[in-house]
Amino acid sequence: MPIIHKDIILSILFLLEADNKAIDLETLTVCCFKAFPSKFSMDRFSEYPRFDKVEKRMSEIELDGLVNKDEVFHYKLTDKGVQWVKANPEAFEIIKKQGINFDQMVNYNIGEREYEIEVKKLKRSDAYQKFISGDKENISIIDFMNFLKVDVYAKKELFDRKIMRIKSICLRDMELKDIFSYLENKYSVNYGNFGKEIEKVSTSKRKEVKNA
Numbered sequence: 001m002p003i004i005h006k007d008i009i010l011s012i013l014f015l016l017e018a019d020n021k022a023i024d025l026e027t028l029t030v031c032c033f034k035a036f037p038s039k040f041s042m043d044r045f046s047e048y049p050r051f052d053k054v055e056k057r058m059s060e061i062e063l064d065g066l067v068n069k070d071e072v073f074h075y076k077l078t079d080k081g082v083q084w085v086k087a088n089p090e091a092f093e094i095i096k097k098q099g100i101n102f103d104q105m106v107n108y109n110i111g112e113r114e115y116e117i118e119v120k121k122l123k124r125s126d127a128y129q130k131f132i133s134g135d136k137e138n139i140s141i142i143d144f145m146n147f148l149k150v151d152v153y154a155k156k157e158l159f160d161r162k163i164m165r166i167k168s169i170c171l172r173d174m175e176l177k178d179i180f181s182y183l184e185n186k187y188s189v190n191y192g193n194f195g196k197e198i199e200k201v202s203t204s205k206r207k208e209v210k211n212a
Helices: 005-015 025-035 051-063 079-087 090-097 102-106 112-123 126-132 141-148 156-170 174-187 191-211
Strands: 067-069 074-077
Touching: 005 025, 005 051, 005 074, 005 079, 005 090, 025 051, 025 074, 051 067, 074 079, 112 156, 112 174, 126 141, 126 174, 141 156, 141 174, 141 191, 156 174, 156 191, 174 191
Parallel strands: none
Antiparallel strands: 067 074
16 A cells, blocks of 8 residues: 555654644644655655645644644644554654654754854843843843844744744754743744734834834
8 A cells, every 4th residue: 555645744744743842834744755755745856845845735634633723724643643643654654764863854954063153142142141140021022033033123933934944953052041931921922923023113213212
């Protein structure tokens, strides 16, 4: 029996430990492409993954009750999905034998050298400096934006990617993990709530200019 897209996607999710944590669509697509490039590549540009192939299948897999999807298109395996993989191990076994470093891909493919550079940049940020000096209450939304490397024009897709990338770095460093957790609770990393905080700042600035 031939291995189909559904087999591969569910097996990849299991290898990414999606029974315990949610996996974003981009990471899932790239991992599927790495494991089976011929099945998940663009028609004319075979060196690149084709996201719609995975996204379309995810809708079908979700309807089958094998995964749950949140509002930002992150997927977790249901108990039914885990049992499905265990009952259909062919694709899973093939992928495991390839020896692909999925852990690194979940961490946005950040190697050790790039990770060290990014950590140094984050620790030079105003948000970090205020946090470690005991002045965390005065970390502004602007400081948080600079920490995340986003601006007021960032669209939801870019915003979510930035959040996931910075978070993946911060989780590997105890000090950065603490500051990310604090800022996440203070300002929220939900795109809609983040936008409301930015609007508050913009409104305040407009009032200052008007009253000047």
